[in-house]
Amino acid sequence: MKTFSVILLMLIAFIEVRAQKSEDYIPLDAVTVFSINNITLLQKVSLDELVKYEFMQELQQELFDGSTSGKTIKESGIDFNQKLNVFYGRNLNFEISGFTFGIKDINELFTVFDDFDKQESSFENIQFYSSYLNHLIIKDNIGVLIRVDPLYSHVNEIADSIWSARGYNYWDRYHYNRYDYDYDYDYDENIEEGYEEFPEEEIEIDEEDDSDIYDVEEQVEEIEDTGDLWHKEEGVDSPNYYDIRDSVYAALSRQNLNQICQELFIDGKNLKKADAALASQLTHNVEGTFYLDNSRNVQKSQPFWYYQNMLPSLHKGLSELYMDNKILGDIRLTNNSLEATMKTNYGDALGSIYKELNDSKFDKKVTKYIHKDNSAYFTYNVDLGKAYEKSYEIIMPLLRDEKSRNVSGTVMAIEFMNAFLNKDAIFDTYKGSVFGTFNGVKKIPIRRVIYSYDEDFNYTETEVFNEEDIPIFTLGFSTERNDLPQIFLDQMANLNSEWQNKGKYWKIDNAILNTIPMYIINKGGLFIMTNDENLAVNNPDGFGADKISRKQIKKTKKSGFVYGEVDWSKAIDHLPTEFMTNDQKEMLDAIRMKSGNMTLTSSKTTINSTEFKLVYDFNDTYDNPGKYVLDLVNSLFVIMK
Amino acid sequence: MKPLRFFFFLAVLFSLSSCIEIIDDISLNDDGSGTLKYNINLSASKVKINSILALDSLDGKKVPSREEIQGRIDHFKDVFEKRPGISNVTISSDYNNYMFKLSCDFESVKLLQSAIKKTLQEEVKDDQKLLDENVNWMEWVNNSFVRSVPDFTIKKVSNLSDEEKELLKQGTYISITRFQRDVKEFTNSKAVLAKNKMAVMLKTNVYSLSQNPDLLENTIYLSPLKP
Numbered sequence: 001m002k003t004f005s006v007i008l009l010m011l012i013a014f015i016e017v018r019a020q021k022s023e024d025y026i027p028l029d030a031v032t033v034f035s036i037n038n039i040t041l042l043q044k045v046s047l048d049e050l051v052k053y054e055f056m057q058e059l060q061q062e063l064f065d066g067s068t069s070g071k072t073i074k075e076s077g078i079d080f081n082q083k084l085n086v087f088y089g090r091n092l093n094f095e096i097s098g099f100t101f102g103i104k105d106i107n108e109l110f111t112v113f114d115d116f117d118k119q120e121s122s123f124e125n126i127q128f129y130s131s132y133l134n135h136l137i138i139k140d141n142i143g144v145l146i147r148v149d150p151l152y153s154h155v156n157e158i159a160d161s162i163w164s165a166r167g168y169n170y171w172d173r174y175h176y177n178r179y180d181y182d183y184d185y186d187y188d189e190n191i192e193e194g195y196e197e198f199p200e201e202e203i204e205i206d207e208e209d210d211s212d213i214y215d216v217e218e219q220v221e222e223i224e225d226t227g228d229l230w231h232k233e234e235g236v237d238s239p240n241y242y243d244i245r246d247s248v249y250a251a252l253s254r255q256n257l258n259q260i261c262q263e264l265f266i267d268g269k270n271l272k273k274a275d276a277a278l279a280s281q282l283t284h285n286v287e288g289t290f291y292l293d294n295s296r297n298v299q300k301s302q303p304f305w306y307y308q309n310m311l312p313s314l315h316k317g318l319s320e321l322y323m324d325n326k327i328l329g330d331i332r333l334t335n336n337s338l339e340a341t342m343k344t345n346y347g348d349a350l351g352s353i354y355k356e357l358n359d360s361k362f363d364k365k366v367t368k369y370i371h372k373d374n375s376a377y378f379t380y381n382v383d384l385g386k387a388y389e390k391s392y393e394i395i396m397p398l399l400r401d402e403k404s405r406n407v408s409g410t411v412m413a414i415e416f417m418n419a420f421l422n423k424d425a426i427f428d429t430y431k432g433s434v435f436g437t438f439n440g441v442k443k444i445p446i447r448r449v450i451y452s453y454d455e456d457f458n459y460t461e462t463e464v465f466n467e468e469d470i471p472i473f474t475l476g477f478s479t480e481r482n483d484l485p486q487i488f489l490d491q492m493a494n495l496n497s498e499w500q501n502k503g504k505y506w507k508i509d510n511a512i513l514n515t516i517p518m519y520i521i522n523k524g525g526l527f528i529m530t531n532d533e534n535l536a537v538n539n540p541d542g543f544g545a546d547k548i549s550r551k552q553i554k555k556t557k558k559s560g561f562v563y564g565e566v567d568w569s570k571a572i573d574h575l576p577t578e579f580m581t582n583d584q585k586e587m588l589d590a591i592r593m594k595s596g597n598m599t600l601t602s603s604k605t606t607i608n609s610t611e612f613k614l615v616y617d618f619n620d621t622y623d624n625p626g627k628y629v630l631d632l633v634n635s636l637f638v639i640m641k
Numbered sequence: 642m643k644p645l646r647f648f649f650f651l652a653v654l655f656s657l658s659s660c661i662e663i664i665d666d667i668s669l670n671d672d673g674s675g676t677l678k679y680n681i682n683l684s685a686s687k688v689k690i691n692s693i694l695a696l697d698s699l700d701g702k703k704v705p706s707r708e709e710i711q712g713r714i715d716h717f718k719d720v721f722e723k724r725p726g727i728s729n730v731t732i733s734s735d736y737n738n739y740m741f742k743l744s745c746d747f748e749s750v751k752l753l754q755s756a757i758k759k760t761l762q763e764e765v766k767d768d769q770k771l772l773d774e775n776v777n778w779m780e781w782v783n784n785s786f787v788r789s790v791p792d793f794t795i796k797k798v799s800n801l802s803d804e805e806k807e808l809l810k811q812g813t814y815i816s817i818t819r820f821q822r823d824v825k826e827f828t829n830s831k832a833v834l835a836k837n838k839m840a841v842m843l844k845t846n847v848y849s850l851s852q853n854p855d856l857l858e859n860t861i862y863l864s865p866l867k868p
């Protein structure tokens with residue numbers, strides 16, 4: 001019996017190991033991945049709320065079109081015992097976004113994905129559904145919702161080649177129906193209708209290409225071999241370049257999707273398998289994890305691609321420099337706080353530059369200028385001088401080895417400047433350490449013109465001052481050379497009467513937006529700019545007893561190179577809603593319901609990593625913790641995208 | 642000066658209130674000719690305007706530069722002054738206070754109205770339906786002058802968002818009509834007669850005007866011409 005039990009346990013374990021999970025279908029091209037482990041938290045989040053998040057924007061336009069109204073994620077057929085993995089990636093040719101998830105009830109799932117039509121699948125045991133540019137791919141109990149967008153730079157390149165090969169010149173493309181374009185037509189709303197008109201059925205691409213960088217000529221040939229992209233229509237005098245471009249777009253989109261499906265479902269290649277760092281991260285017993293492979297972000301950027309072809313030696317050196325540059329993080333939810341810990345990893349070379357950059361002593365003088373009642377403040381301590389020397393030591397050899405006229409010119413310029421310039425004076429003046437505060441809103445007199453009328457309605461213009469609520473900011477940096485900015489200030493005062501020396505501070509009239517005065521304090525190893533009259537006029541030597549508390553100073557000092565603190569209850573009402581989109585305003589309104597403090601700290605930077613910690617103390621109880629998690633995931637997604 | 646740019650950016654993001662003041666001042670001679678002065682005073686909104694102009698785009702729409710704004714104004718002037726019956730056109734732009742003043746002489750109210758219509762048609766090519774060729778908002782007949790609000794301004798305002806309409810509530814619209822002889826009577830009860838009895842003023846806020854165009858509708862009757 002005991003033997004049987006052991007065999008049974010081993011069998012269960014084997015099945016468990018072999019069973020595919022949602023995280024086993026994250027595409028290789030994903031660069032950013034957010035995994036929400038405890039999606040039970042999300043049960044109470046309504047789908048309508050979910051689709052408002054930025055990370056859902058790419059997918060949501062046709063996905064949730066009213067079929068979600070009043071429903072929660074719990075009613076979407078998603079398996080809450082599996083992770084929900086949101087991914088985003090971009091390479092030189094296309095952009096992907098989507099998420100993978102477990103499926104508990106496929107019928108319930110299609111009450112949400114009701115716009116998706118079943119497609120013929122080229123892959124065995126894989127169900128394929130599409131709704132315009134979104135695709136839902138189902139294998140067993142796993143769903144992959146994915147959108148693949150070829151980059152227009154790449155699409156245009158191929159379309160241009162085809163256009164040119166057919167004997168049309170650049171300007172011909174604008175001739176066709178140019179003046180019939182309906183600028184008022186709502187293409188977003190009617191895009192599906194337009195999409196149907198694309199002759200995509202004429203294009204079939206059957207390509208297996210392992211590289212990210214396609215040869216344009218080869219691709220043009222492949223696309224043309226598979227069918228004519230454009231047929232001259234009877235009665236139409238000119239060809240339609242845009243039909244060709246749309247056809248190329250559709251063909252590439254399908255080709256890229258096929259490539260991803262082949263990798264995921266046939267070849268068994270996925271990001272978790274390919275990257276041990278992600279695999280390890282996914283094992284963490286926390287509410288959520290995130291992953292950003294910055295080395296791939298850098299390598300697949302356009303300048304880097306240029307280097308690969310034109311400056312191979314430099315490309316090799318920079319590739320090595322950015323090797324292993326990844327950001328990994330965990331999201332934890334406690335009784336009254338949400339914590340995100342992020343570890344930025346990098347190789348020795350890049351790490352040695354960061355280590356020198358961040359190896360800077362905290363300048364305690366700045367704390368005198370941070371008021372205890374501030375709404376938000378940050379400090380950032382770096383040593384640009386040391387970082388410059390280290391960068392020079394590491395990057396210059398890479399440049400010197402490159403046999404290129406342009407690079408040689410750059411090397412000469414840098415070498416001569418390095419030899420002739422007084423670097424000590426430069427980096428003593430601006431060391432790189434800065435601090436900033438947001439001190440709420442104050443009434444500031446603003447000059448305006450009003451008209452005064454006499455009894456016969458003749459009018460004259462009169463200048464008056466009326467007070468307006470203006471946000472109060474202070475921004476300053478540490479310096480060991482107050483004498484150098486002083487030269488600049490003195491000379492500006494000679495040239496312009498709006499620059500006034502008031503002794504311990506300077507006042508510059510109409511400096512900000514040609515309306516608001518700015519004050520400068522240039523003394524005691526600090527250079528400070530502010531629109532806070534109280535600070536400049538009454539407290540040019542600092543706020544004294546009204547500065548931040550000793551406890552806050554200790555926390556600020558103890559943090560690594562960066563520290564930030566926001567009191568949401570004070571700051572939120574002063575955010576710039578006038579300049580936000582409606583969606584952003586709604587998100588802000590949702591946050592406004594919350595209060596509490598957000599704190600960002602960092603560890604000391606080592607040769608291979610720096611850790612950051614973002615803690616959001618709610619200061620109150622909550623009944624929908626999933627919203628907090630999604631808010632944070634969304635914020636990180638926006639920052640890292 | 643990157644920190645300075647950053648500082649500006651913060652102020653851009655956090656700028657607040659706004660309002661507009663418009664003075665529409667027509668002086669009519671007995672022969673039907675006259676002078677139009679149209680002043681737009683945005684000095685109370687200059688923080689906001691400077692903030693917006695510091696941005697490249699806002700809510701997905703490109704923000705024009707000062708040069709582009711001035712270009713449009715110059716173009717308007719070029720087109721307007723070539724219209725028959727219009728002369729001495731001047732437009733002054735004060736970008737410190739955001740005050741814009743148009744002044745011109747006209748041979749008749751009919752020609753003035755036609756010039757405004759044609760020039761606006763030139764300026765808003767993408768929205769020709771906005772301007773109805775047959776609608777008149779000024780009429781000078783014998784001893785009476787009829788004023789109302791051009792239909793296109795109401796159409797434009799109705800397209801604005803609720804937030805933009807809210808801002809218009811803070812704006813004022815002042816309409817002044819001056820004559821060379823005494824005003825006998827006028828139909829709008831909110832209008833005020835000048836002490837010299839030769840001018841009529843109507844004041845309202847821009848939003849109310851958009852909601853109720855009759856607010857500025859006024860028929861002014863003048864005393865008979867002295868032989």
